[in-house]
Amino acid sequence: MNVKVKTQLLDEQAIRRALTRIAHEIVEKNKGIEDIVLVGIKTRGIYLAKRLAERIESIEGKRVPVGSIDITLYRDDLQEKAEQPQIQGHAIPVSIKEKKVVLVDDVLYTGRTVRAALDALIDFGRPKRIQLAVLIDRGHRELPIRPDYVGKNVPTSQSELVAVHVQEIDGEDKVILLERIGEE
Template identity: 55%
Template sequence: MRTVLQSADISRALTRIAHEILESNKGAEKLVVLGIPTRGVALADRVAQTISSISGTTVASGALDVTMYRDDLDRHPTRAPAPTSIPESGINGVTVVLVDDVLYSGRTIRAALDALGDIGRPRAVRLATLIDRGHRELPIRPDFVGKNLPSASHERINVHVLEYDGEDAVTIEEIGD
């Protein structure tokens, strides 16, 4: 296993993403940041806090569980649903930035779009990911990327965040067949 990003690298990437979101949205108004459990929620909270501190405007954040919207439950039946928490103001008519830790096949994001459609009708949906590793199976492209990290399909990218793992780091490890 090798470490490819350390705490300072992750912090820098999330700060850059926050600035890019602000620029793209032309400010922090009508903006909601939703993380995809598990680690995407912690990253979304950090991005929302950074945007709030830069802009001086409070940006709502929450969590969007996509478990029951996935098309691979037959291959991964042990997924436990996580709570979905949408800000009280809802998502209708606002720009929603979905945040995930690693973008791989695109299937999680497809599920997230389906889940969002059941909750409300955002004005726009943007995607931010800490790691884009390629290997897309669906035509999904992130708007904001912390680091492009091309990797082989026999490798696993692990994102560790302080809130869940006690440290911030991104590692790559070989996995068996």
């Protein structure tokens, strides 16, 4: 598949501001950080969750636990994938039983990744509440899933893709809108 860059949606500063706003919203909505656990959906969601934890710590003066979850085996399209999935495992440092879990992901699209993450989370125990924080909500939901915290809403067409780049993996922070060209 060939793609071309259509536009840059967020730069490093805009990502930082969006995450700071989301951190404040998490603290406000939950009336503090009591029993909060952030869980990033691999891969980029984990880095965003860690950044949110840093911002929450700067607001509240206390660190919230951060975990990661790999939804590969919970995907409903696993049989459609030609290659063998790389399983990275889960790392949730505390029990999520009776906790307020905030799932963190980079882009919300169809909702299928979030559904898989919910299934994976429930295998760890039953949280008191699950909330969803995403950097980008691009629409086109196939499942009735709605984020609680959104960095930026970006209406997209089906021929467009949203790519989130994070310093830890890609060497820079930015969000770009790509367009598929030469559809097959």
